[in-house]
Amino acid sequence: MDVSSFFAMIWDSALIKIVPFLFVLTVIVFFHELGHFLVGRLCGIRVLAFSVGFGPELVGFNDSHGTRWKFCAIPLGGYVKFLGDENVASTPDRAAVEKMDDAERSMAFPAKSVGRRAATVAAGPIANFILAIAIFAGVAYFNGRVVGDPVVAEVRAESPAAEAGVLAGDRIVALDGNPVAYFSDILEYVSTRADVPIAVEVERAGGRVTLQVTPRTVTQTDGFGNEIKGPLMGLVATRESAAFRTEKLSALQSIRYGAEQTWFFTHHTASFIGGIFTGNQGAEQIGGPIRIAGISSQVATLGFSAILILAAQLSISIGLLNLVPIPMLDGGHLLFYAFEALRGRPLSEKVQEVGFRIGIVLVLSLMLFAVWNDITWLT
Structure with a gap:
């Protein structure tokens, strides 16, 4: 085998693994962030950026409302940045909000009621579950059960x-x-x-x-x-x-089936997560991007419907993961809003800052653990 054939083989192998993975992840991330975006807009919050991926921007455009829509170089997530956010993790920039005039402040995320903020944050995971229902229902309607x-x-x-x-x-x-x-x-x-x-x-x-x-x-x-x-x-x-x-299923039967399958996988995933904490499930089953890429390439060989079903299952997992009450995740924000609703005022900036730092450590630790499991899975 000559050098050009060798590199051609490597390139083809990479495409087989990467393309299904990117398709699945992009669909899931897009719908998750679209949930935040749509409900945020509905609540009168100005959206500064809608990004699929992190890091340097590859391609993007501005819509008529001034939102920057973009695809970025690191396709391992995404974010919606609202007016008044200090960073892509939606840490409130209260100092910046205080300097805004009344018109600007009325569209800033931190200035909205706790109910509107909670609805905007919860919309991301909810969109993941809606996406799963739609995929299960669509595949069942067109392919039968x-x-x-x-x-x-x-x-x-x-x-x-x-x-x-x-x-x-x-x-x-x-x-x-x-x-x-x-x-x-x-x-x-x-x-x-x-x-x-x-x-x-x-x-x-x-x-x-x-x-x-x-x-x-x-x-x-x-x-x-x-x-x-x-x-x-x-x-x-x-x-x-x-x-x-x-x-063959009717449209209504397909939607019901989609909801049933979404509930089943939600319950199954939640039981698995709970089983890890109780010791009934092995933590080695937690996978990261490498394992997801490998499984995506395997499932893709079964056809487009199979890769859609995998996307639905992963969408449920990501929806549930984001609801875990860890600061930096959607669940952490909702936890802070729950305390705010009970106390009648937000937690202090110092408490929230400590919470976000703890959240970053926990999330990074989980990511590193998942990657280590991926490496072990490969070997």
């Missing part, structure tokens, strides 16, 4: 289901009293219930039997060779037993 009957073709040996007495040929009709329509309902219900006993009602030989099954966390390998930890009962369905098929 693949479903299969909850009929067991095989029970893994020495699995929780085998130990509880579940048999091949059983039809799962309810879990803890909740009706089961499709095999995917079983997977979704079990996914957040590691080591939690589940009352499994099965239909067998014309009658019904209720069995207690306690899912165990196991490590599996997906189709790309990635290790995934999660709770399983040990049930297997085949195309023949479950009669897998594609169901």
Whole structure:
């Protein structure tokens, strides 16, 4: 292989990994910041800049309201900067606001009521959830929904289901009293219930039997060779037993399905985050940009719909992460506003400054930890 062919191979490999990653991240960041932007404008706040990415500006333009829209060189996030913000983290510049005339001050973010500020901040994560609903609904509407009957073709040996007495040929009709329509309902219900006993009602030989099954966390390998930890009962369905098929959904059914999937992944992600703090989940599963880029390139091989679904799942994760009450994140701002609403006045600038510094340390520590996990994942 000559030198030009070698560099061409490297370039092609980089594009395969980077392009899906940039697409997914740009869509998520754009909609998150668009939530802040639209509600901020609705609340009468002047927007100085809308940026996808950080660092030097690559391309941009000014709209008729004086907002600078731009793409920047480091595509790992974005921001909306309002009038009265000291920096892109929306730290209030109260000294600058005091020097403004009445007309300017009326459009400054720090001068708005706590309700309007809270609504503007919360709009970013909410936009992430709305984006997820729209993606799940759109993919389901155009592609249909693949479903299969909850009929067991095989029970893994020495699995929780085998130990509880579940048999091949059983039809799962309810879990803890909740009706089961499709095999995917079983997977979704079990996914957040590691080591939690589940009352499994099965239909067998014309009658019904209720069995207690306690899912165990196991490590599996997906189709790309990635290790995934999660709770399983040990049930297997085949195309023949479950009669897998594609169901077409109406527009209304698709929206409902999108909302259900968004709630499921929100609950699943929140349970995972909680599990890390309780020790039920391994922190090594936290991934950063390198792992997201790798997974994006893998998922892209499955088609455009698959990369959209990944974008929806990551949008939910970013929405939840931003709601964590750490200063510098949206949740931290909302925490400060909650104290302000209770006290009737903002926290002192010194307290907020200390809070933001702690927030920066925590966020940077999380980023470094995620990158370290990424490096470990690569090796």
